[in-house]
Amino acid sequence: MLDVLTGFVSELRAAGLPVSLTESLDAAEAVHHVPLEDREALKYALAATLVKSSTHWKAFETAFEVYFAMRGPQYDIDADEGADSDRPSDEADLPPGEGQRGRQGGGGGDGLTPEELAEMLFRALMNANEAQMAAIARQAVGRYAGMEPGRPVGGTYYLYRTLRNLDLDGVLDRLMESARQEAPDGTLTPLEERLARDEFQSRLDALRKEIEDEIRRRLVADRGTEALARSLRKPLPEDIDFMHATREELASLRRAITPLTRKLAVRLARKRRHGRKGPLDFRSTMRHSLSTGGVPVDPKFRYPRPAKPEIMVIADISGSVAAFARFTLHLVHAISSQFSKVRSFVFIDGIDEITRFFETADDVADAVHRINTEADVVWVDGHSDYGHALSVFWERWGEEITPRTSVLLLGDARNNYHATQSWVIQEIRHRARHVYWLNPEPRAYWDTGDSVVGEYAVYCDEVFECRNLRQLEHFVSELE
Amino acid sequence: MSTTDETPRAPRASSLGPLGFPEPGPPRFESVSDVRTRLAEAGYLADDGIAGVVYLADRLAKPVLVEGPAGTGKTELAKSVARVTDSRLIRLQCYEGLDESKALYEWNYKKQLLRIQAQRVVADGDGTAAAGSDAGTGDGGETRSGVAWRDLEEDIFSEEFLLARPLLEAIRSTESVVLLVDEVDRLELETEALLLEVLSEYQVSIPELGTVRAERIPLVFLTSNNTRELSEALKRRCLYLHLDYPSLERERDIVLTRVPGIGAELADQVARIVRSLRTLELKKYPSVSETLDWARTLVVLGVESIDAEQAKATLHVLLKYRSDLERAAKELTVADAQA
Numbered sequence: 001m002l003d004v005l006t007g008f009v010s011e012l013r014a015a016g017l018p019v020s021l022t023e024s025l026d027a028a029e030a031v032h033h034v035p036l037e038d039r040e041a042l043k044y045a046l047a048a049t050l051v052k053s054s055t056h057w058k059a060f061e062t063a064f065e066v067y068f069a070m071r072g073p074q075y076d077i078d079a080d081e082g083a084d085s086d087r088p089s090d091e092a093d094l095p096p097g098e099g100q101r102g103r104q105g106g107g108g109g110d111g112l113t114p115e116e117l118a119e120m121l122f123r124a125l126m127n128a129n130e131a132q133m134a135a136i137a138r139q140a141v142g143r144y145a146g147m148e149p150g151r152p153v154g155g156t157y158y159l160y161r162t163l164r165n166l167d168l169d170g171v172l173d174r175l176m177e178s179a180r181q182e183a184p185d186g187t188l189t190p191l192e193e194r195l196a197r198d199e200f201q202s203r204l205d206a207l208r209k210e211i212e213d214e215i216r217r218r219l220v221a222d223r224g225t226e227a228l229a230r231s232l233r234k235p236l237p238e239d240i241d242f243m244h245a246t247r248e249e250l251a252s253l254r255r256a257i258t259p260l261t262r263k264l265a266v267r268l269a270r271k272r273r274h275g276r277k278g279p280l281d282f283r284s285t286m287r288h289s290l291s292t293g294g295v296p297v298d299p300k301f302r303y304p305r306p307a308k309p310e311i312m313v314i315a316d317i318s319g320s321v322a323a324f325a326r327f328t329l330h331l332v333h334a335i336s337s338q339f340s341k342v343r344s345f346v347f348i349d350g351i352d353e354i355t356r357f358f359e360t361a362d363d364v365a366d367a368v369h370r371i372n373t374e375a376d377v378v379w380v381d382g383h384s385d386y387g388h389a390l391s392v393f394w395e396r397w398g399e400e401i402t403p404r405t406s407v408l409l410l411g412d413a414r415n416n417y418h419a420t421q422s423w424v425i426q427e428i429r430h431r432a433r434h435v436y437w438l439n440p441e442p443r444a445y446w447d448t449g450d451s452v453v454g455e456y457a458v459y460c461d462e463v464f465e466c467r468n469l470r471q472l473e474h475f476v477s478e479l480e
Numbered sequence: 481m482s483t484t485d486e487t488p489r490a491p492r493a494s495s496l497g498p499l500g501f502p503e504p505g506p507p508r509f510e511s512v513s514d515v516r517t518r519l520a521e522a523g524y525l526a527d528d529g530i531a532g533v534v535y536l537a538d539r540l541a542k543p544v545l546v547e548g549p550a551g552t553g554k555t556e557l558a559k560s561v562a563r564v565t566d567s568r569l570i571r572l573q574c575y576e577g578l579d580e581s582k583a584l585y586e587w588n589y590k591k592q593l594l595r596i597q598a599q600r601v602v603a604d605g606d607g608t609a610a611a612g613s614d615a616g617t618g619d620g621g622e623t624r625s626g627v628a629w630r631d632l633e634e635d636i637f638s639e640e641f642l643l644a645r646p647l648l649e650a651i652r653s654t655e656s657v658v659l660l661v662d663e664v665d666r667l668e669l670e671t672e673a674l675l676l677e678v679l680s681e682y683q684v685s686i687p688e689l690g691t692v693r694a695e696r697i698p699l700v701f702l703t704s705n706n707t708r709e710l711s712e713a714l715k716r717r718c719l720y721l722h723l724d725y726p727s728l729e730r731e732r733d734i735v736l737t738r739v740p741g742i743g744a745e746l747a748d749q750v751a752r753i754v755r756s757l758r759t760l761e762l763k764k765y766p767s768v769s770e771t772l773d774w775a776r777t778l779v780v781l782g783v784e785s786i787d788a789e790q791a792k793a794t795l796h797v798l799l800k801y802r803s804d805l806e807r808a809a810k811e812l813t814v815a816d817a818q819a
């Protein structure tokens with residue numbers, strides 16, 4: 001057990017979880033207090049001692065499933081030659097089926113025709129029969145995933161093949177149809193319709209999870225724990241690279257951003273309220289001394305309240321940096337109450353002010369969404385032209401920059417070899433309180449190819465690498 | 481660390497525990513399922529994850545950090561654990577600006593001032609009486625008053641003048657204690673550090689009195705709505721429990737236990753509709769306490785089985801933002817909104 005635990009903890013660390021020595025010792029102790037055969041209890045004991053943030057739960061769960069996968073010959077990929085007698089649960093759950101006569105051996109359900117299996121799946125889902133759903137998941141993986149020992153393909157490939165054969169969308173339609181037929185007058189109200197669909201959807205999700213688990217168990221058996229854990233490792237939400245995020249990763253970034261903005265707002269508000277102590281507040285001290293007979297026991301101080309900064313964001317929203325721009329705009333506007341004013345401009349080769357989107361929508365996400373469809377940012381060909389966009393900005397809005405304005409420029413400064421017009425940044429710097437540039441590219445790529453960030457950098461207070469939420473959060477929390 | 485050894489004055493606190501690390505005391509629960517059953521009897525429905533962490537917290541004598549959205553039963557968990565273990569519940573409600581004097585202890589300086597003043601009145605009386613015979617011996621007077629001051633000082637820094645705040649109260653209690661540090665994310669960093677110190681040593685040093693050690697380690701729950709990241713050190717010290725919205729089944733059971741007079745069908749529908757709403761993109765998701773408010777509203781209205789119109793008319797109990805209300809109303813009443 002201790003060996004497995006050590007390996008497990010190193011895997012968590014490799015996945016980016018900050019597990020300390022104390023915590024791994026706590027985990028080792030906690031394990032003594034749970035019955036070893038109870039996998040769920042083990043999971044919660046390890047989670048309670050090793051995972052201290054809900055955003056890390058997913059990474060923990062994946063590693064747990066790999067390291068503490070149920071083991072045994074029944075999970076061998078070429079299970080046909082495996083010991084069939086070790087599969088009592090399958091035998092119990094699935095009947096032999098019509099096709100059985102023509103076949104030899106095989107675990108429970110092997111003899112079913114595809115149509116029979118589909119029918120059983122439908123009924124198991126209809127009746128929420130979990131044991132049977134698990135058995136069908138095993139059967140479906142064995143039959144459709146096409147797993148071969150030693151093949152270096154990822155779990156998603158097998159998952160995709162299995163799901164395609166099960167046609168779950170079709171199954172959902174059938175389930176809905178039969179729910180309608182069972183209704184007293186043969187139809188469902190929209191509300192009933194929705195609740196029925198949600199219920200079936202959650203059963204289908206459970207089935208899908210069952211299938212994923214089964215694939216993972218077989219992969220563990222084939223490749224060994226460590227190798228598999230390594231290949232399943234994913235970046236934590238805060239470490240996902242804005243520029244290369246997959247659709248799924250973007251979704252998890254979107255989920256992470258709301259709690260993050262709340263945290264940032266609290267932190268900024270607090271920072272402003274609790275600067276250092278100011279000068280003695282004589283009136284307040286005397287007022288408070290009344291209860292001690294006029295003896296000023298408890299001196300009171302004035303807290304200086306630094307003025308809220310005014311923010312202007314100028315963001316490149318072309319292709320590869322669009323996601324970065326959207327997250328940053330979302331973040332800044334979601335905490336706009338922490339600033340005295342926020343104005344936003346987006347550009348590709350033309351530039352447009354989009355502050356109005358945020359003023360009219362009562363949802364920041366909606367406003368960010370509108371940027372794609374409504375902002376007028378294409379001038380010639382829709383390829384980034386920082387020089388042109390910046391000079392138009394300067395012409396139209398330059399005078400509105402004041403000594404209280406902090407200007408944030410967002411983009412990779414890949415200028416397609418147009419003129420940089422870096423004098424604009426110099427002019428902005430003269431008027432503004434601060435000028436910062438946030439670049440979503442790794443520092444090593446700056447000023448390579450058509451990146452001209454260095455030419456702008458000389459006029460900025462500072463240029464920050466901002467590849468993920470972690471770096472973005474850090475920058476915003478220091479903003480003034 | 482401890483001032484007991486260096487302070488010449490012997491500690492007079494009667495609550496001083498034995499030297500060394502405090503004892504965790506006899507286990508409060510027999511097993512994880514024992515936690516679950518007893519909590520359920522007290523009206524708190526836990527799942528295996530929650531019950532497991534509570535069980536471990538007791539066995540390992542470690543604090544639990546309970547994090548999650550508002551209204552998911554964090555505070556209630558601590559209260560219920562106190563109830564089922566016959567423990568005294570001591571609650572420290574955190575807020576911004578909470579400091580040592582409100583969390584740990586402070587000296588009752590008004591009472592101290594009064595005592596000093598009383599002493600002065602007595603001393604002045606002595607002075608005038610002795611003035612005739614003892615005039616000119618200023619030295620002796622000073623010595624006398626020096627002794628008097630030391631006595632007085634010792635006197636005003638004794639238990640009688642100490643105001644124990646929740647943390648000290650929990651440490652020095654001789655009963656079994658559940659300490660609830662509620663909404664710890666609202667503390668400032670310095671106070672959080674103080675809390676961490678108390679939770680690591682289970683002792684409090686009072687320079688004027690000595691060190692107070694826990695006789696029995698309290699069961700500690702810290703709750704957080706996650707408005708800020710807590711320090712790594714505090715998180716390392718604690719077991720972590722993420723309390724999310726409950727599963728359909730658990731929420732339905734919570735409704736059944738907490739809403740008197742509700743029928744099984746309505747409870748089921750309420751839980752289903754709330755689950756459905758939580759799959760939408762909303763600014764604020766309905767919490768368990770809002771689910772309960774909604775269920776109670778429906779019971780008061782005499783609803784036994786809910787239809788879309790009734791749901792729509794009462795949704796404001798569940799959702800707080802106008803945009804959320806509009807979105808939810810549309811989703812619940814328009815056929816195939818997602819198709």
Ligand SMILES: Nc1ncnc2c1ncn2[C@@H]1O[C@H](COP(=O)(O)OP(=O)(O)O)[C@@H](O)[C@H]1O
Nearest residue numbers: 523524525550551552553554555556734768769
């Ligand atoms: N598991 C549960 N069992 C019973 N009641 C619960 C449960 N979870 C939440 N509640 C109810 O929800 C209400 C809100 O819970 P509370 O502990 O105040 O939330 P939090 O502290 O997380 O904001 C409680 O009053 C309680 O009635």
Ligand SMILES: [Mg+2]
Nearest residue numbers: 554555662703
């Ligand atoms: Mg609470």
